[in-house]
Amino acid sequence: NLVLCCKGIPHTLAAFGLEAFLDEAGCKLVFYLHRVSRGVSLSTTCLLSGFQAIKLCPSISRWMDLHIRSPKCIVLCCFLCWVLHFMVNIPIAMYVAGPTNSKNMSMVFVYRYCSSHLSGILFSITAVIYTFTDGMCLALMVWSSGSMVLVLHRHKQRVQHIRSSRLSPRSSHETRATHTILILVSMFVSFHALAAILSYWITQLQNPSQWLTSISVLVASGFPT
16 A cells, blocks of 8 residues: 555656645655555565465475464564665665756656655665565565475375366366466566566666656556555
């Protein structure tokens, strides 16, 4: 909800012609909350998928059973995700400014309703941190989903002879779970990877077109929706 509200609503207002509806404090708050909520959404989705994979894998769950299955561990990890992204996204709150009409300042316009004065070096460092964290989350999501699919496939093969006597045309529970996992991870990776590519493309253009920015916002809102 935070991801959709912090980016969708301001960009919709800007698309209808309202360009100066946020002051500097509003821009800082909106962009900071969006980055934090996006990072937390990304991290917690991967963490919960990882917990599911660990619980399904007997070789891992045996020695991590007492810790991973505890709800307190999951709550603690989610809390640490919030703390981590609150700290990592501090540069967003520092360097995002309100809309400006001055052309003498070396401003990088983020959107029509806000701007940024992030220097080239600091921008590169921030981009590397965001790319690294997003890449780790995507890799964890692919690993955990692949592990769950592999475990479900092996389990289906082991119980195939038991179900062979049944004449039910319905698909097995493992097959339905596998389809759900594959749909989830495909949408997750596709939306986030495409959003990252579009965001990088926009930062490399001097004056990105409004339709490109709108498509980037739409794609970034795809998985949360």
